[in-house]
Amino acid sequence: MVSLSPLFPSWLPRLGRPRDWLVGLALLTLVVVLVEATLGWSSVLAPWARLPPSVLVGAFLLTATSYLLRAVRVLVYFQTELCGRFPEVLRLSVLHNSANNLLPMRAGEMVFPWLMHRYFGHDFLAAGASLVWIRLLDLHFLGLIGGLALWVRAPNPGWLVLLFVWLSLLSLFWLIARLEFQSREGITGRFLRFLEALSRAAPQSQRRVLWLYFWTALSWSLKFIGFALILGHFVPAALWQLVLGVMGAELSSVLPFHGIAGSGSFELATVAAMVPLGVAPAEALAGAVNLHLFLLGATLMLGAMALLIPVQRKDR
Known part of the structure; x- marks a missing residue:
């Protein structure tokens, strides 16, 4: 068997740890059994027969376009290193x-630095640090969407002030890039190297941050619209409730557990977001399950299409 240890630094998680797969399988089994026991899979899946094809196709195209725009964001982030190699960047981003x-x-997060190394010869630590900034951009925009949805629910000038303050936090992205980390007592060498890599990987100018945020906002907006179209077919709820439900599903990634294909955590986070907003638990669970099925279907189709994109590896 070929050892992968030379390819993966010790600070990166390994794919396919037995414990992760066992926990993931347990969560997947729990979701399947819970849905059957509480709602019944036949009743949960029945609304698919009434879903207009135009809605399904539209939601898929919006999701696919959001993936395309995420690849554009990666290209903008690494514009010097990846200039002229958009097909490979698209393959990397979708995979x-x-x-x-x-x-x-x-x-799956470790796939990004791994593929950056395989396709472009990029350093693992630098790619991982760049991914941290990309995820911070994602979280910032998700916070902005959440604030806007709450403002729509209960318009108040205070929400607009908070949103303005929230947007001003973007200045931290290019300010941190100017920091210099020096060895000091109490900071380990590995941690210090990561801080240095994080600082070097930060967007180096205000213009770069704004461009990255533009592509972040556009890609997430299209994805939210697509997901809200699907969720709205299964859950009779207002748009702001649907948006916050989709946000709960997306934020499921921050939970301490995450099953195979997101099973368990995706549904729990979606239900936890919608029930306090007045959505019936049974409707929220049915909507979460069907939204998750749409996500998995789109993921498998787009992932298979990405594998057809040719690439020249740089790690040989």
Whole structure:
């Protein structure tokens, strides 16, 4: 058997740890049994027969376009190193997102630095640090969407002030890039190297941050619209409730557990977001399950299409 240890630094999680797959399998089994015991799979899946094809196709195209725009964001982030290699960047981005949606315990995140090394010869630590900034951009925009949805629910000038303050936090992205980390007592060498890599990987200018945020906002907006179209077919709820339900599903990645293909955590986070907003638990669970099925179907289709994109590896 070929050892992968030379390819994966010790600070990166390994794909396919037995414990992760066992926990993931347990969560998947729990979801299947719970849905059958409480709602019945036949009743949960029945609304698919009434879903207009235009809605399904539209939601898929919006999701696919959001993946395309995420690849554009990666190209903008690494514009010097990856200039002129958009097909490979698109393949990398789609496979990374597919792995995130399918692998247990967020192991899919390591696919990004791994593929950056395989396709472009990029350093593992530098690619991992860049991914941290990309995820911070994602979280910032998710916070902005959440604030806007709450403002729509209960318009108040205070929400607008908070949103303005929230947007001003973007300045931290290019300010941190100017920090210099020096060895000091109490900071281990490995941690210090990671801080240095994080600082070097930060967007180096205000213009770069704004461009990255533009592509982040556009890609997430299209994905939210697509997901809200699907969720709205299964759950009779207002748009702001649907948006916050989709946000709960997306934020499921921060939970301490994450099953195979997100099973368990995805549904729990979606239900936890919608029930306090007045959505019936049974409707929220049915909507979460069907939204998850749509996500998995789109993931498998887009991931298979990405594998057809030719690439020249740089790790040979």
